Amino acid sequence: MAAAEPLSAPLEVHKAKDSLNEEATAATISRWSDLHVSAPALVVTPKCEEEVVEAIRLAKSKSLTIVVGGGGHGTFVPVDSSTLYLDMKAFQSIDIDKDAGVVKFGGGVATGEMLKRLTANGLYTTLCDSNTVGAVGSLVGGGNSPHVGLHGYMVDNAVSFRVATAKEEVIDVDASSTGGKLALFNALCGAGQGHGVIVSATMKVYPLTGLHLTDNKIWTRLMMFPPSALETALKAYLSLSPAPGSLYRQLLFTRAPPGTPMAGSPIVLLSTMYLGPATEAEKAASVLFASDLTTAAAHIETQMIDVTSINNALEPVNVHGGLKSTNGARLTKITPEMVTSTFAKWLAITDALPDAQRSLVSFQAFNPEVLEANGKSEPGKDKFLEARDRGFIMVVATWCTTAESNAKLIPYVDDVLQTCRKEDGATPRTIPNTMRYKEPLRNLFNEEGISELHRLKKCWDPEGLFWSPYVGAYRQE
DSSP, X not given: OOOOOOOSSOOOEEEXXXXXXXXXXXXXXXXXXXXXXXXXXXXXXXXXXXXXXXXXXHHHHTTOEEEEESSXXXXXXXXXXXXXXXXXXXXXXXXXXXXXXXXEEETTOBHHHHHHHHHHTTEEOOOOSOTTSBHHHHHHTOOOOTTHHHHOSGGGGEEEEEEXXXXXXEEEEETTOOHHHHHHHHHHTTSOTTSSEEEEEEEEOEEGGGGXXXXXXXXXXXXXXXXXXXXXXXXXXXXXXXXXXXXXXXXXXXXXXXXXXXXXXXXXXXXXXXXXXXXXXXXXXXXXXXXXXXXHOSEEEEXXXXXXXXXXXXXXXXXXXXXXXXXXXXXXXXXHHHHHHHHHHHHHHHHHOGGGTTOEEEXXXXXXXXXXXXXXXXXGGGSSOOOTTOOEEEEEEEEESSHHHHHHHHHHHHHHHHHHHHHHOSOOOOOGGGOOTTOOGGGTOOHHHHHHHHHHHHHHXXXXXXXXXXXXXXXXX
């Protein structure tokens, strides 16, 4: 495709002054976390593909680096005075093709909107567990979801991408592409940041009837425990493995929200969700009804929730601003030693830093059989997602309001991740969506994958126009 002609109407461009303070920066670009964000040189809000191409041209002319903004949840993505921030919020299209079993969505679509549209059409797909996260951003970073045990990660359900490149072309890539385009498609499936501007993506969708839900609702059970009952809750959590692909479960360390039992106090949450009939759910999670467990719990909720409400529990953490960071590790196992030591460290740091008490830790578990099978299939074997045999993800999320507290949280995160990985004994691996700021590449990909990312950057973006977490100045500092 030839480069687009200059538009007769000007781009929507906002200049950012060097003296811009934090409040003004927040008004210019709104992100989930204020970490690694200062005033960008320009903010561009394109409304069509031609304007995306013109923005690429503009960045070249001013020697700026393009950072693409979708949902604004990438805590590892820096924005500074050398940045042209490309805000994709105008790209809100969602086109469903039931006959083909796919949905095509724009680069600015949020997960919550996708969820509502699909549900209204009797469909679902592998979407992440936060309504405000950008659907494209979560897809290209791997894409964990409650459906991982049924259909794998989001990248396993990627069909195609439409991409504006550094060459000022807009191209389509999918598994049937050849040569460099096929290599680009595979990289976008799990290592997708920094290769171009994804104006739209297409994913597989599935009929909700295939889940055989009871009354078209999802079975959930939430149990809240005081710290003294950690061992009891942990024993129940570990006894849920192995489990069917329909059962998704989490063990969470957090502070009880206002209006709930133990408000403000540290608590342990044991959360389960079953994507199937309620009768099957109660059998699969029968250990959660044991008398010793229910007696130890401070609060229990067993609910049938609407499909569109699947992510609502995380709404309190979706607010923008503050110093937040998500730091993940994919594990082969979870042991009592991992969990108890992590809890002690989390409790100590949140007790010591009152402004960091919204920090939390999550141990997520799922059946990895489908994930492994996808990796052996065509085209799954070539997608950028490794360690498919791992059925556990740990996320250490930090949230504070002061730079002093954030500086103390960094070594805490280092300690927790290092201790758990040592106990796990496997090669460190992190899903890109939850990578740390300047995450070592060896924690993401093997040497072959790292070499391929460098080769692709030279092929598709030799001048380093697009910010990348894998190649370029970000890695040289």
